[in-house]
Amino acid sequence: MGGEITLGHYLVLSGALFLIGLAGVVLRRSLLVVMMSLELLLNAANLALVAVGRFQGIPDPQVAVFFVITVAAAEAALGLAILVAIFRIKKTTAADQMASLRF
Amino acid sequence: MIAYSPYLVLLLPLFAALVIRLFLHPFPRFAISVSTLACLGSFIGSLLLLFSGALGSTVAIPAIPWIEFAGLKADFGLLMDPLARLMATLVSGIALLVHIYSIGYLKEDPHRSRFFAELSLFVFSMMGIVLADNLVTMFLFWELVGLSSYLLIGFWFDRPAAGAAANKAFLVNRIGDFGFILGILGVWSLFGTVSLVDLPSSLAASPGGWAVTAVGLGLFCGCLGKSAQFPLHVWLPDSMEGPTPVSSLLHAATMVVAGVYMLIRVLPILELSTVTMTTIAWVGGAMTLLPALIACQQNDIKRILAYSTLSEIAYMVMAVGLGVTGPAMYHLTMHAFFKCLLFLAAGSVIHGCHEVQDIWKMGGLGKRMPFTAIVTGIGTLALCGIPPLSGFWSKDEIFAATAHHPALALVSMVAGFFTSFFMLRLILVAFGGSPRSEGARHAHEGSASLIFPMLILAILSVAGGFLPVNSFLGVAPEGTHVSWTLWVSLVLALAGFVPAFFIYRVATRDPLSIPILQGKFYVDEFYNRVLVANQDGLGKLADAFEGWVVRGFLVRGSGVMARAAGQGLRLVQCGQVQVYATVFILGALSLLWWILKSGVR
Numbered sequence: 113m114g115g116e117i118t119l120g121h122y123l124v125l126s127g128a129l130f131l132i133g134l135a136g137v138v139l140r141r142s143l144l145v146v147m148m149s150l151e152l153l154l155n156a157a158n159l160a161l162v163a164v165g166r167f168q169g170i171p172d173p174q175v176a177v178f179f180v181i182t183v184a185a186a187e188a189a190l191g192l193a194i195l196v197a198i199f200r201i202k203k204t205t206a207a208d209q210m211a212s213l214r215f
Numbered sequence: 216m217i218a219y220s221p222y223l224v225l226l227l228p229l230f231a232a233l234v235i236r237l238f239l240h241p242f243p244r245f246a247i248s249v250s251t252l253a254c255l256g257s258f259i260g261s262l263l264l265l266f267s268g269a270l271g272s273t274v275a276i277p278a279i280p281w282i283e284f285a286g287l288k289a290d291f292g293l294l295m296d297p298l299a300r301l302m303a304t305l306v307s308g309i310a311l312l313v314h315i316y317s318i319g320y321l322k323e324d325p326h327r328s329r330f331f332a333e334l335s336l337f338v339f340s341m342m343g344i345v346l347a348d349n350l351v352t353m354f355l356f357w358e359l360v361g362l363s364s365y366l367l368i369g370f371w372f373d374r375p376a377a378g379a380a381a382n383k384a385f386l387v388n389r390i391g392d393f394g395f396i397l398g399i400l401g402v403w404s405l406f407g408t409v410s411l412v413d414l415p416s417s418l419a420a421s422p423g424g425w426a427v428t429a430v431g432l433g434l435f436c437g438c439l440g441k442s443a444q445f446p447l448h449v450w451l452p453d454s455m456e457g458p459t460p461v462s463s464l465l466h467a468a469t470m471v472v473a474g475v476y477m478l479i480r481v482l483p484i485l486e487l488s489t490v491t492m493t494t495i496a497w498v499g500g501a502m503t504l505l506p507a508l509i510a511c512q513q514n515d516i517k518r519i520l521a522y523s524t525l526s527e528i529a530y531m532v533m534a535v536g537l538g539v540t541g542p543a544m545y546h547l548t549m550h551a552f553f554k555c556l557l558f559l560a561a562g563s564v565i566h567g568c569h570e571v572q573d574i575w576k577m578g579g580l581g582k583r584m585p586f587t588a589i590v591t592g593i594g595t596l597a598l599c600g601i602p603p604l605s606g607f608w609s610k611d612e613i614f615a616a617t618a619h620h621p622a623l624a625l626v627s628m629v630a631g632f633f634t635s636f637f638m639l640r641l642i643l644v645a646f647g648g649s650p651r652s653e654g655a656r657h658a659h660e661g662s663a664s665l666i667f668p669m670l671i672l673a674i675l676s677v678a679g680g681f682l683p684v685n686s687f688l689g690v691a692p693e694g695t696h697v698s699w700t701l702w703v704s705l706v707l708a709l710a711g712f713v714p715a716f717f718i719y720r721v722a723t724r725d726p727l728s729i730p731i732l733q734g735k736f737y738v739d740e741f742y743n744r745v746l747v748a749n750q751d752g753l754g755k756l757a758d759a760f761e762g763w764v765v766r767g768f769l770v771r772g773s774g775v776m777a778r779a780a781g782q783g784l785r786l787v788q789c790g791q792v793q794v795y796a797t798v799f800i801l802g803a804l805s806l807l808w809w810i811l812k813s814g815v816r
Contacts, residue, residue, distance in 0.1 A: 134800060137793070137796055138793050138796055138797050138800070139793075146793075207791070207792055207793050208791060208793075210790075210792060211789070211790030211791060212790070213790055
């Protein structure tokens with residue numbers, strides 16, 4: 113424990129980020145923040161992948177990260193577009209108002 | 216090809232039925248012509264066959280391969296032995312006369328095309344029974360006859376009674392046919408063949424014992440149904456709801472004697488078991504008397520004749536049971552003549568009286584319908600076995616066969632007494648006295664097409680006894696005339712006329728009232744109470760089971776279950792995306808936990 117940063121540190125950080133993201137997704141009302149939290153989830157995963165790739169000396173996880181980033185970009189674009197469309201109709205971004213498909 | 220020409224005898228009526236059914240329904244005139252001509256063709260063909268080759272020989276006709284699989288071989292062939300040729304001639308001849316009669320009888324009926332189509336179908340089916348060379352084919356035609364009987368009884372199906380009678384006939388016959396088919400299966404399993412040609416030679420390997428008895432009784436069961444013998448006789452009186460030509464052809468002259476014909480066909484099997492033969496003889500013996508008693512208290516002219524038919528067929532059945540087929544066949548032929556005649560005369564009366572069937576509403580018809588009265592008299596004398604008319608000769612041979620069975624002789628001769636009684640009652644009440652209804656007052660003779668068949672049949676009833684039936688059959692006359700049976704039966708038959716004459720000479724309503732005879736020994740009531748009620752109870756039980764358990768619990772229950780589950784589960788769908796996410800996360804976590812846990816182990 114001589115101040116050196118190990119894989120464990122990265123993974124703990126990644127886990128913490130993931131939990132923060134989860135909490136955001138589950139607890140926050142605003143859909144905008146929920147989407148930001150989703151990005152956090154993805155980036156937590158990215159961090160874990162990059163760290164593992166670096167410490168194991170293999171490139172494969174880093175390749176996966178590129179895919180994740182691409183997907184995240186697409187998701188953000190699509191999600192934001194849907195959000196804008198919903199906002200135009202509902203005049204709100206509160207998640208608990210989005211329940212019209214319920215029985 | 217010429218060898219197959221006898222098939223025409225069988226197939227012409229079928230052809231007629233099909234053509235009428237498919238094309239000629241709107242054209243009654245053509246339908247009648249086609250049907251009658253087909254029947255005429257059949258009759259001429261049968262006559263040619265009857266006289267082809269030496270009398271008493273069998274004409275060989277190539278068979279058409281039909282059913283053939285492991286152990287069962289049933290070709291579609293015609294068995295042209297003397298018995299079949301005589302019977303075919305009789306059936307097609309009587310059918311031809313009834314065709315002619317029907318032309319006049321149903322002149323006004325708008326559905327007479329259908330009638331003639333069904334009549335042709337019947338002739339086809341009946342010829343099939345007669346000519347069948349194996350039991351499987353015979354059963355096929357047996358059922359076809361049942362069908363055409365059903366159709367013809369229910370010809371006026373808009374009358375509820377006719378529909379009910381048709382159903383009754385069909386259902387009661389099912390019971391008999393069930394026994395018949397069991398009998399056929401038994402024959403197949405015991406003797407390995409269903410061919411009537413091969414049967415006699417394969418009987419040597421008979422195992423004997425109860426199996427043979429059971430098979431014989433099974434076959435007899437078929438006869439019980441079709442020939443309306445006790446306990447399956449209940450359908451025949453009801454079948455009188457059909458048009459009178461039908462009663463005459465099917466339910467007197469030809470179809471109902473199919474059972475007797477079948478018994479004669481399978482006689483070698485029946486003879487293997489004394490029990491079977493005794494049963495047949497005694498059922499026949501008892502059935503000569505019981506319907507004759509019932510007929511004494513019936514008022515419907517056709518029903519009286521129907522009960523008399525039961526009684527006469529019973530004579531034939533008894534003769535078969537006694538092992539004498541010659542007299543049975545002889546009586547069958549004679550009975551066809553005079554019973555057909557009596558029914559046609561009854562039809563003429565009903566026609567002339569404008570649908571009056573109750574003899575107590577007739578009266579005085581002797582003056583208004585002299586021809587019908589005379590032929591009825593001839594038919595009656597023939598039926599009662601008064602010499603030298605046809606019935607005398609055949610009944611005498613049957614009585615002679617009972618000479619060594621005094622009990623049977625007594626029963627059947629007493630039946631003759633009552634036959635004379637109720638026939639004279641019918642004549643005196645219907646034809647004597649003065650008219651007792653508007654219909655009888657305006658009674659009149661029918662057209663030539665009604666008269667002609669009666670005339671022919673009257674001649675046959677008078678002179679039929681001189682037809683060389685035995686030489687047609689190729690058998691020596693078995694009637695070694697026994698004098699005491701001859702005299703006792705004759706005296707009893709004549710004696711029957713005496714009380715009838717004194718009781719009914721001037722009666723305007725029945726002076727006798729015997730409830731048990733009016734109630735036909737309550738057999739119908741017994742069946743209704745015991746069998747039908749139990750069946751209904753069983754049916755209700757099955758219906759309740761089906762309604763509550765199958766339909767209510769299983770079918771509807773499973774639907775209700777699915778619906779209730781859906782109702783419950785859709786409460787989970789709250790629409791809150793974050794709740795879904797939470798559930799998803801919890802699910803993912805528990806999956807993770809499970810994987811890790813089992814990974815550790």
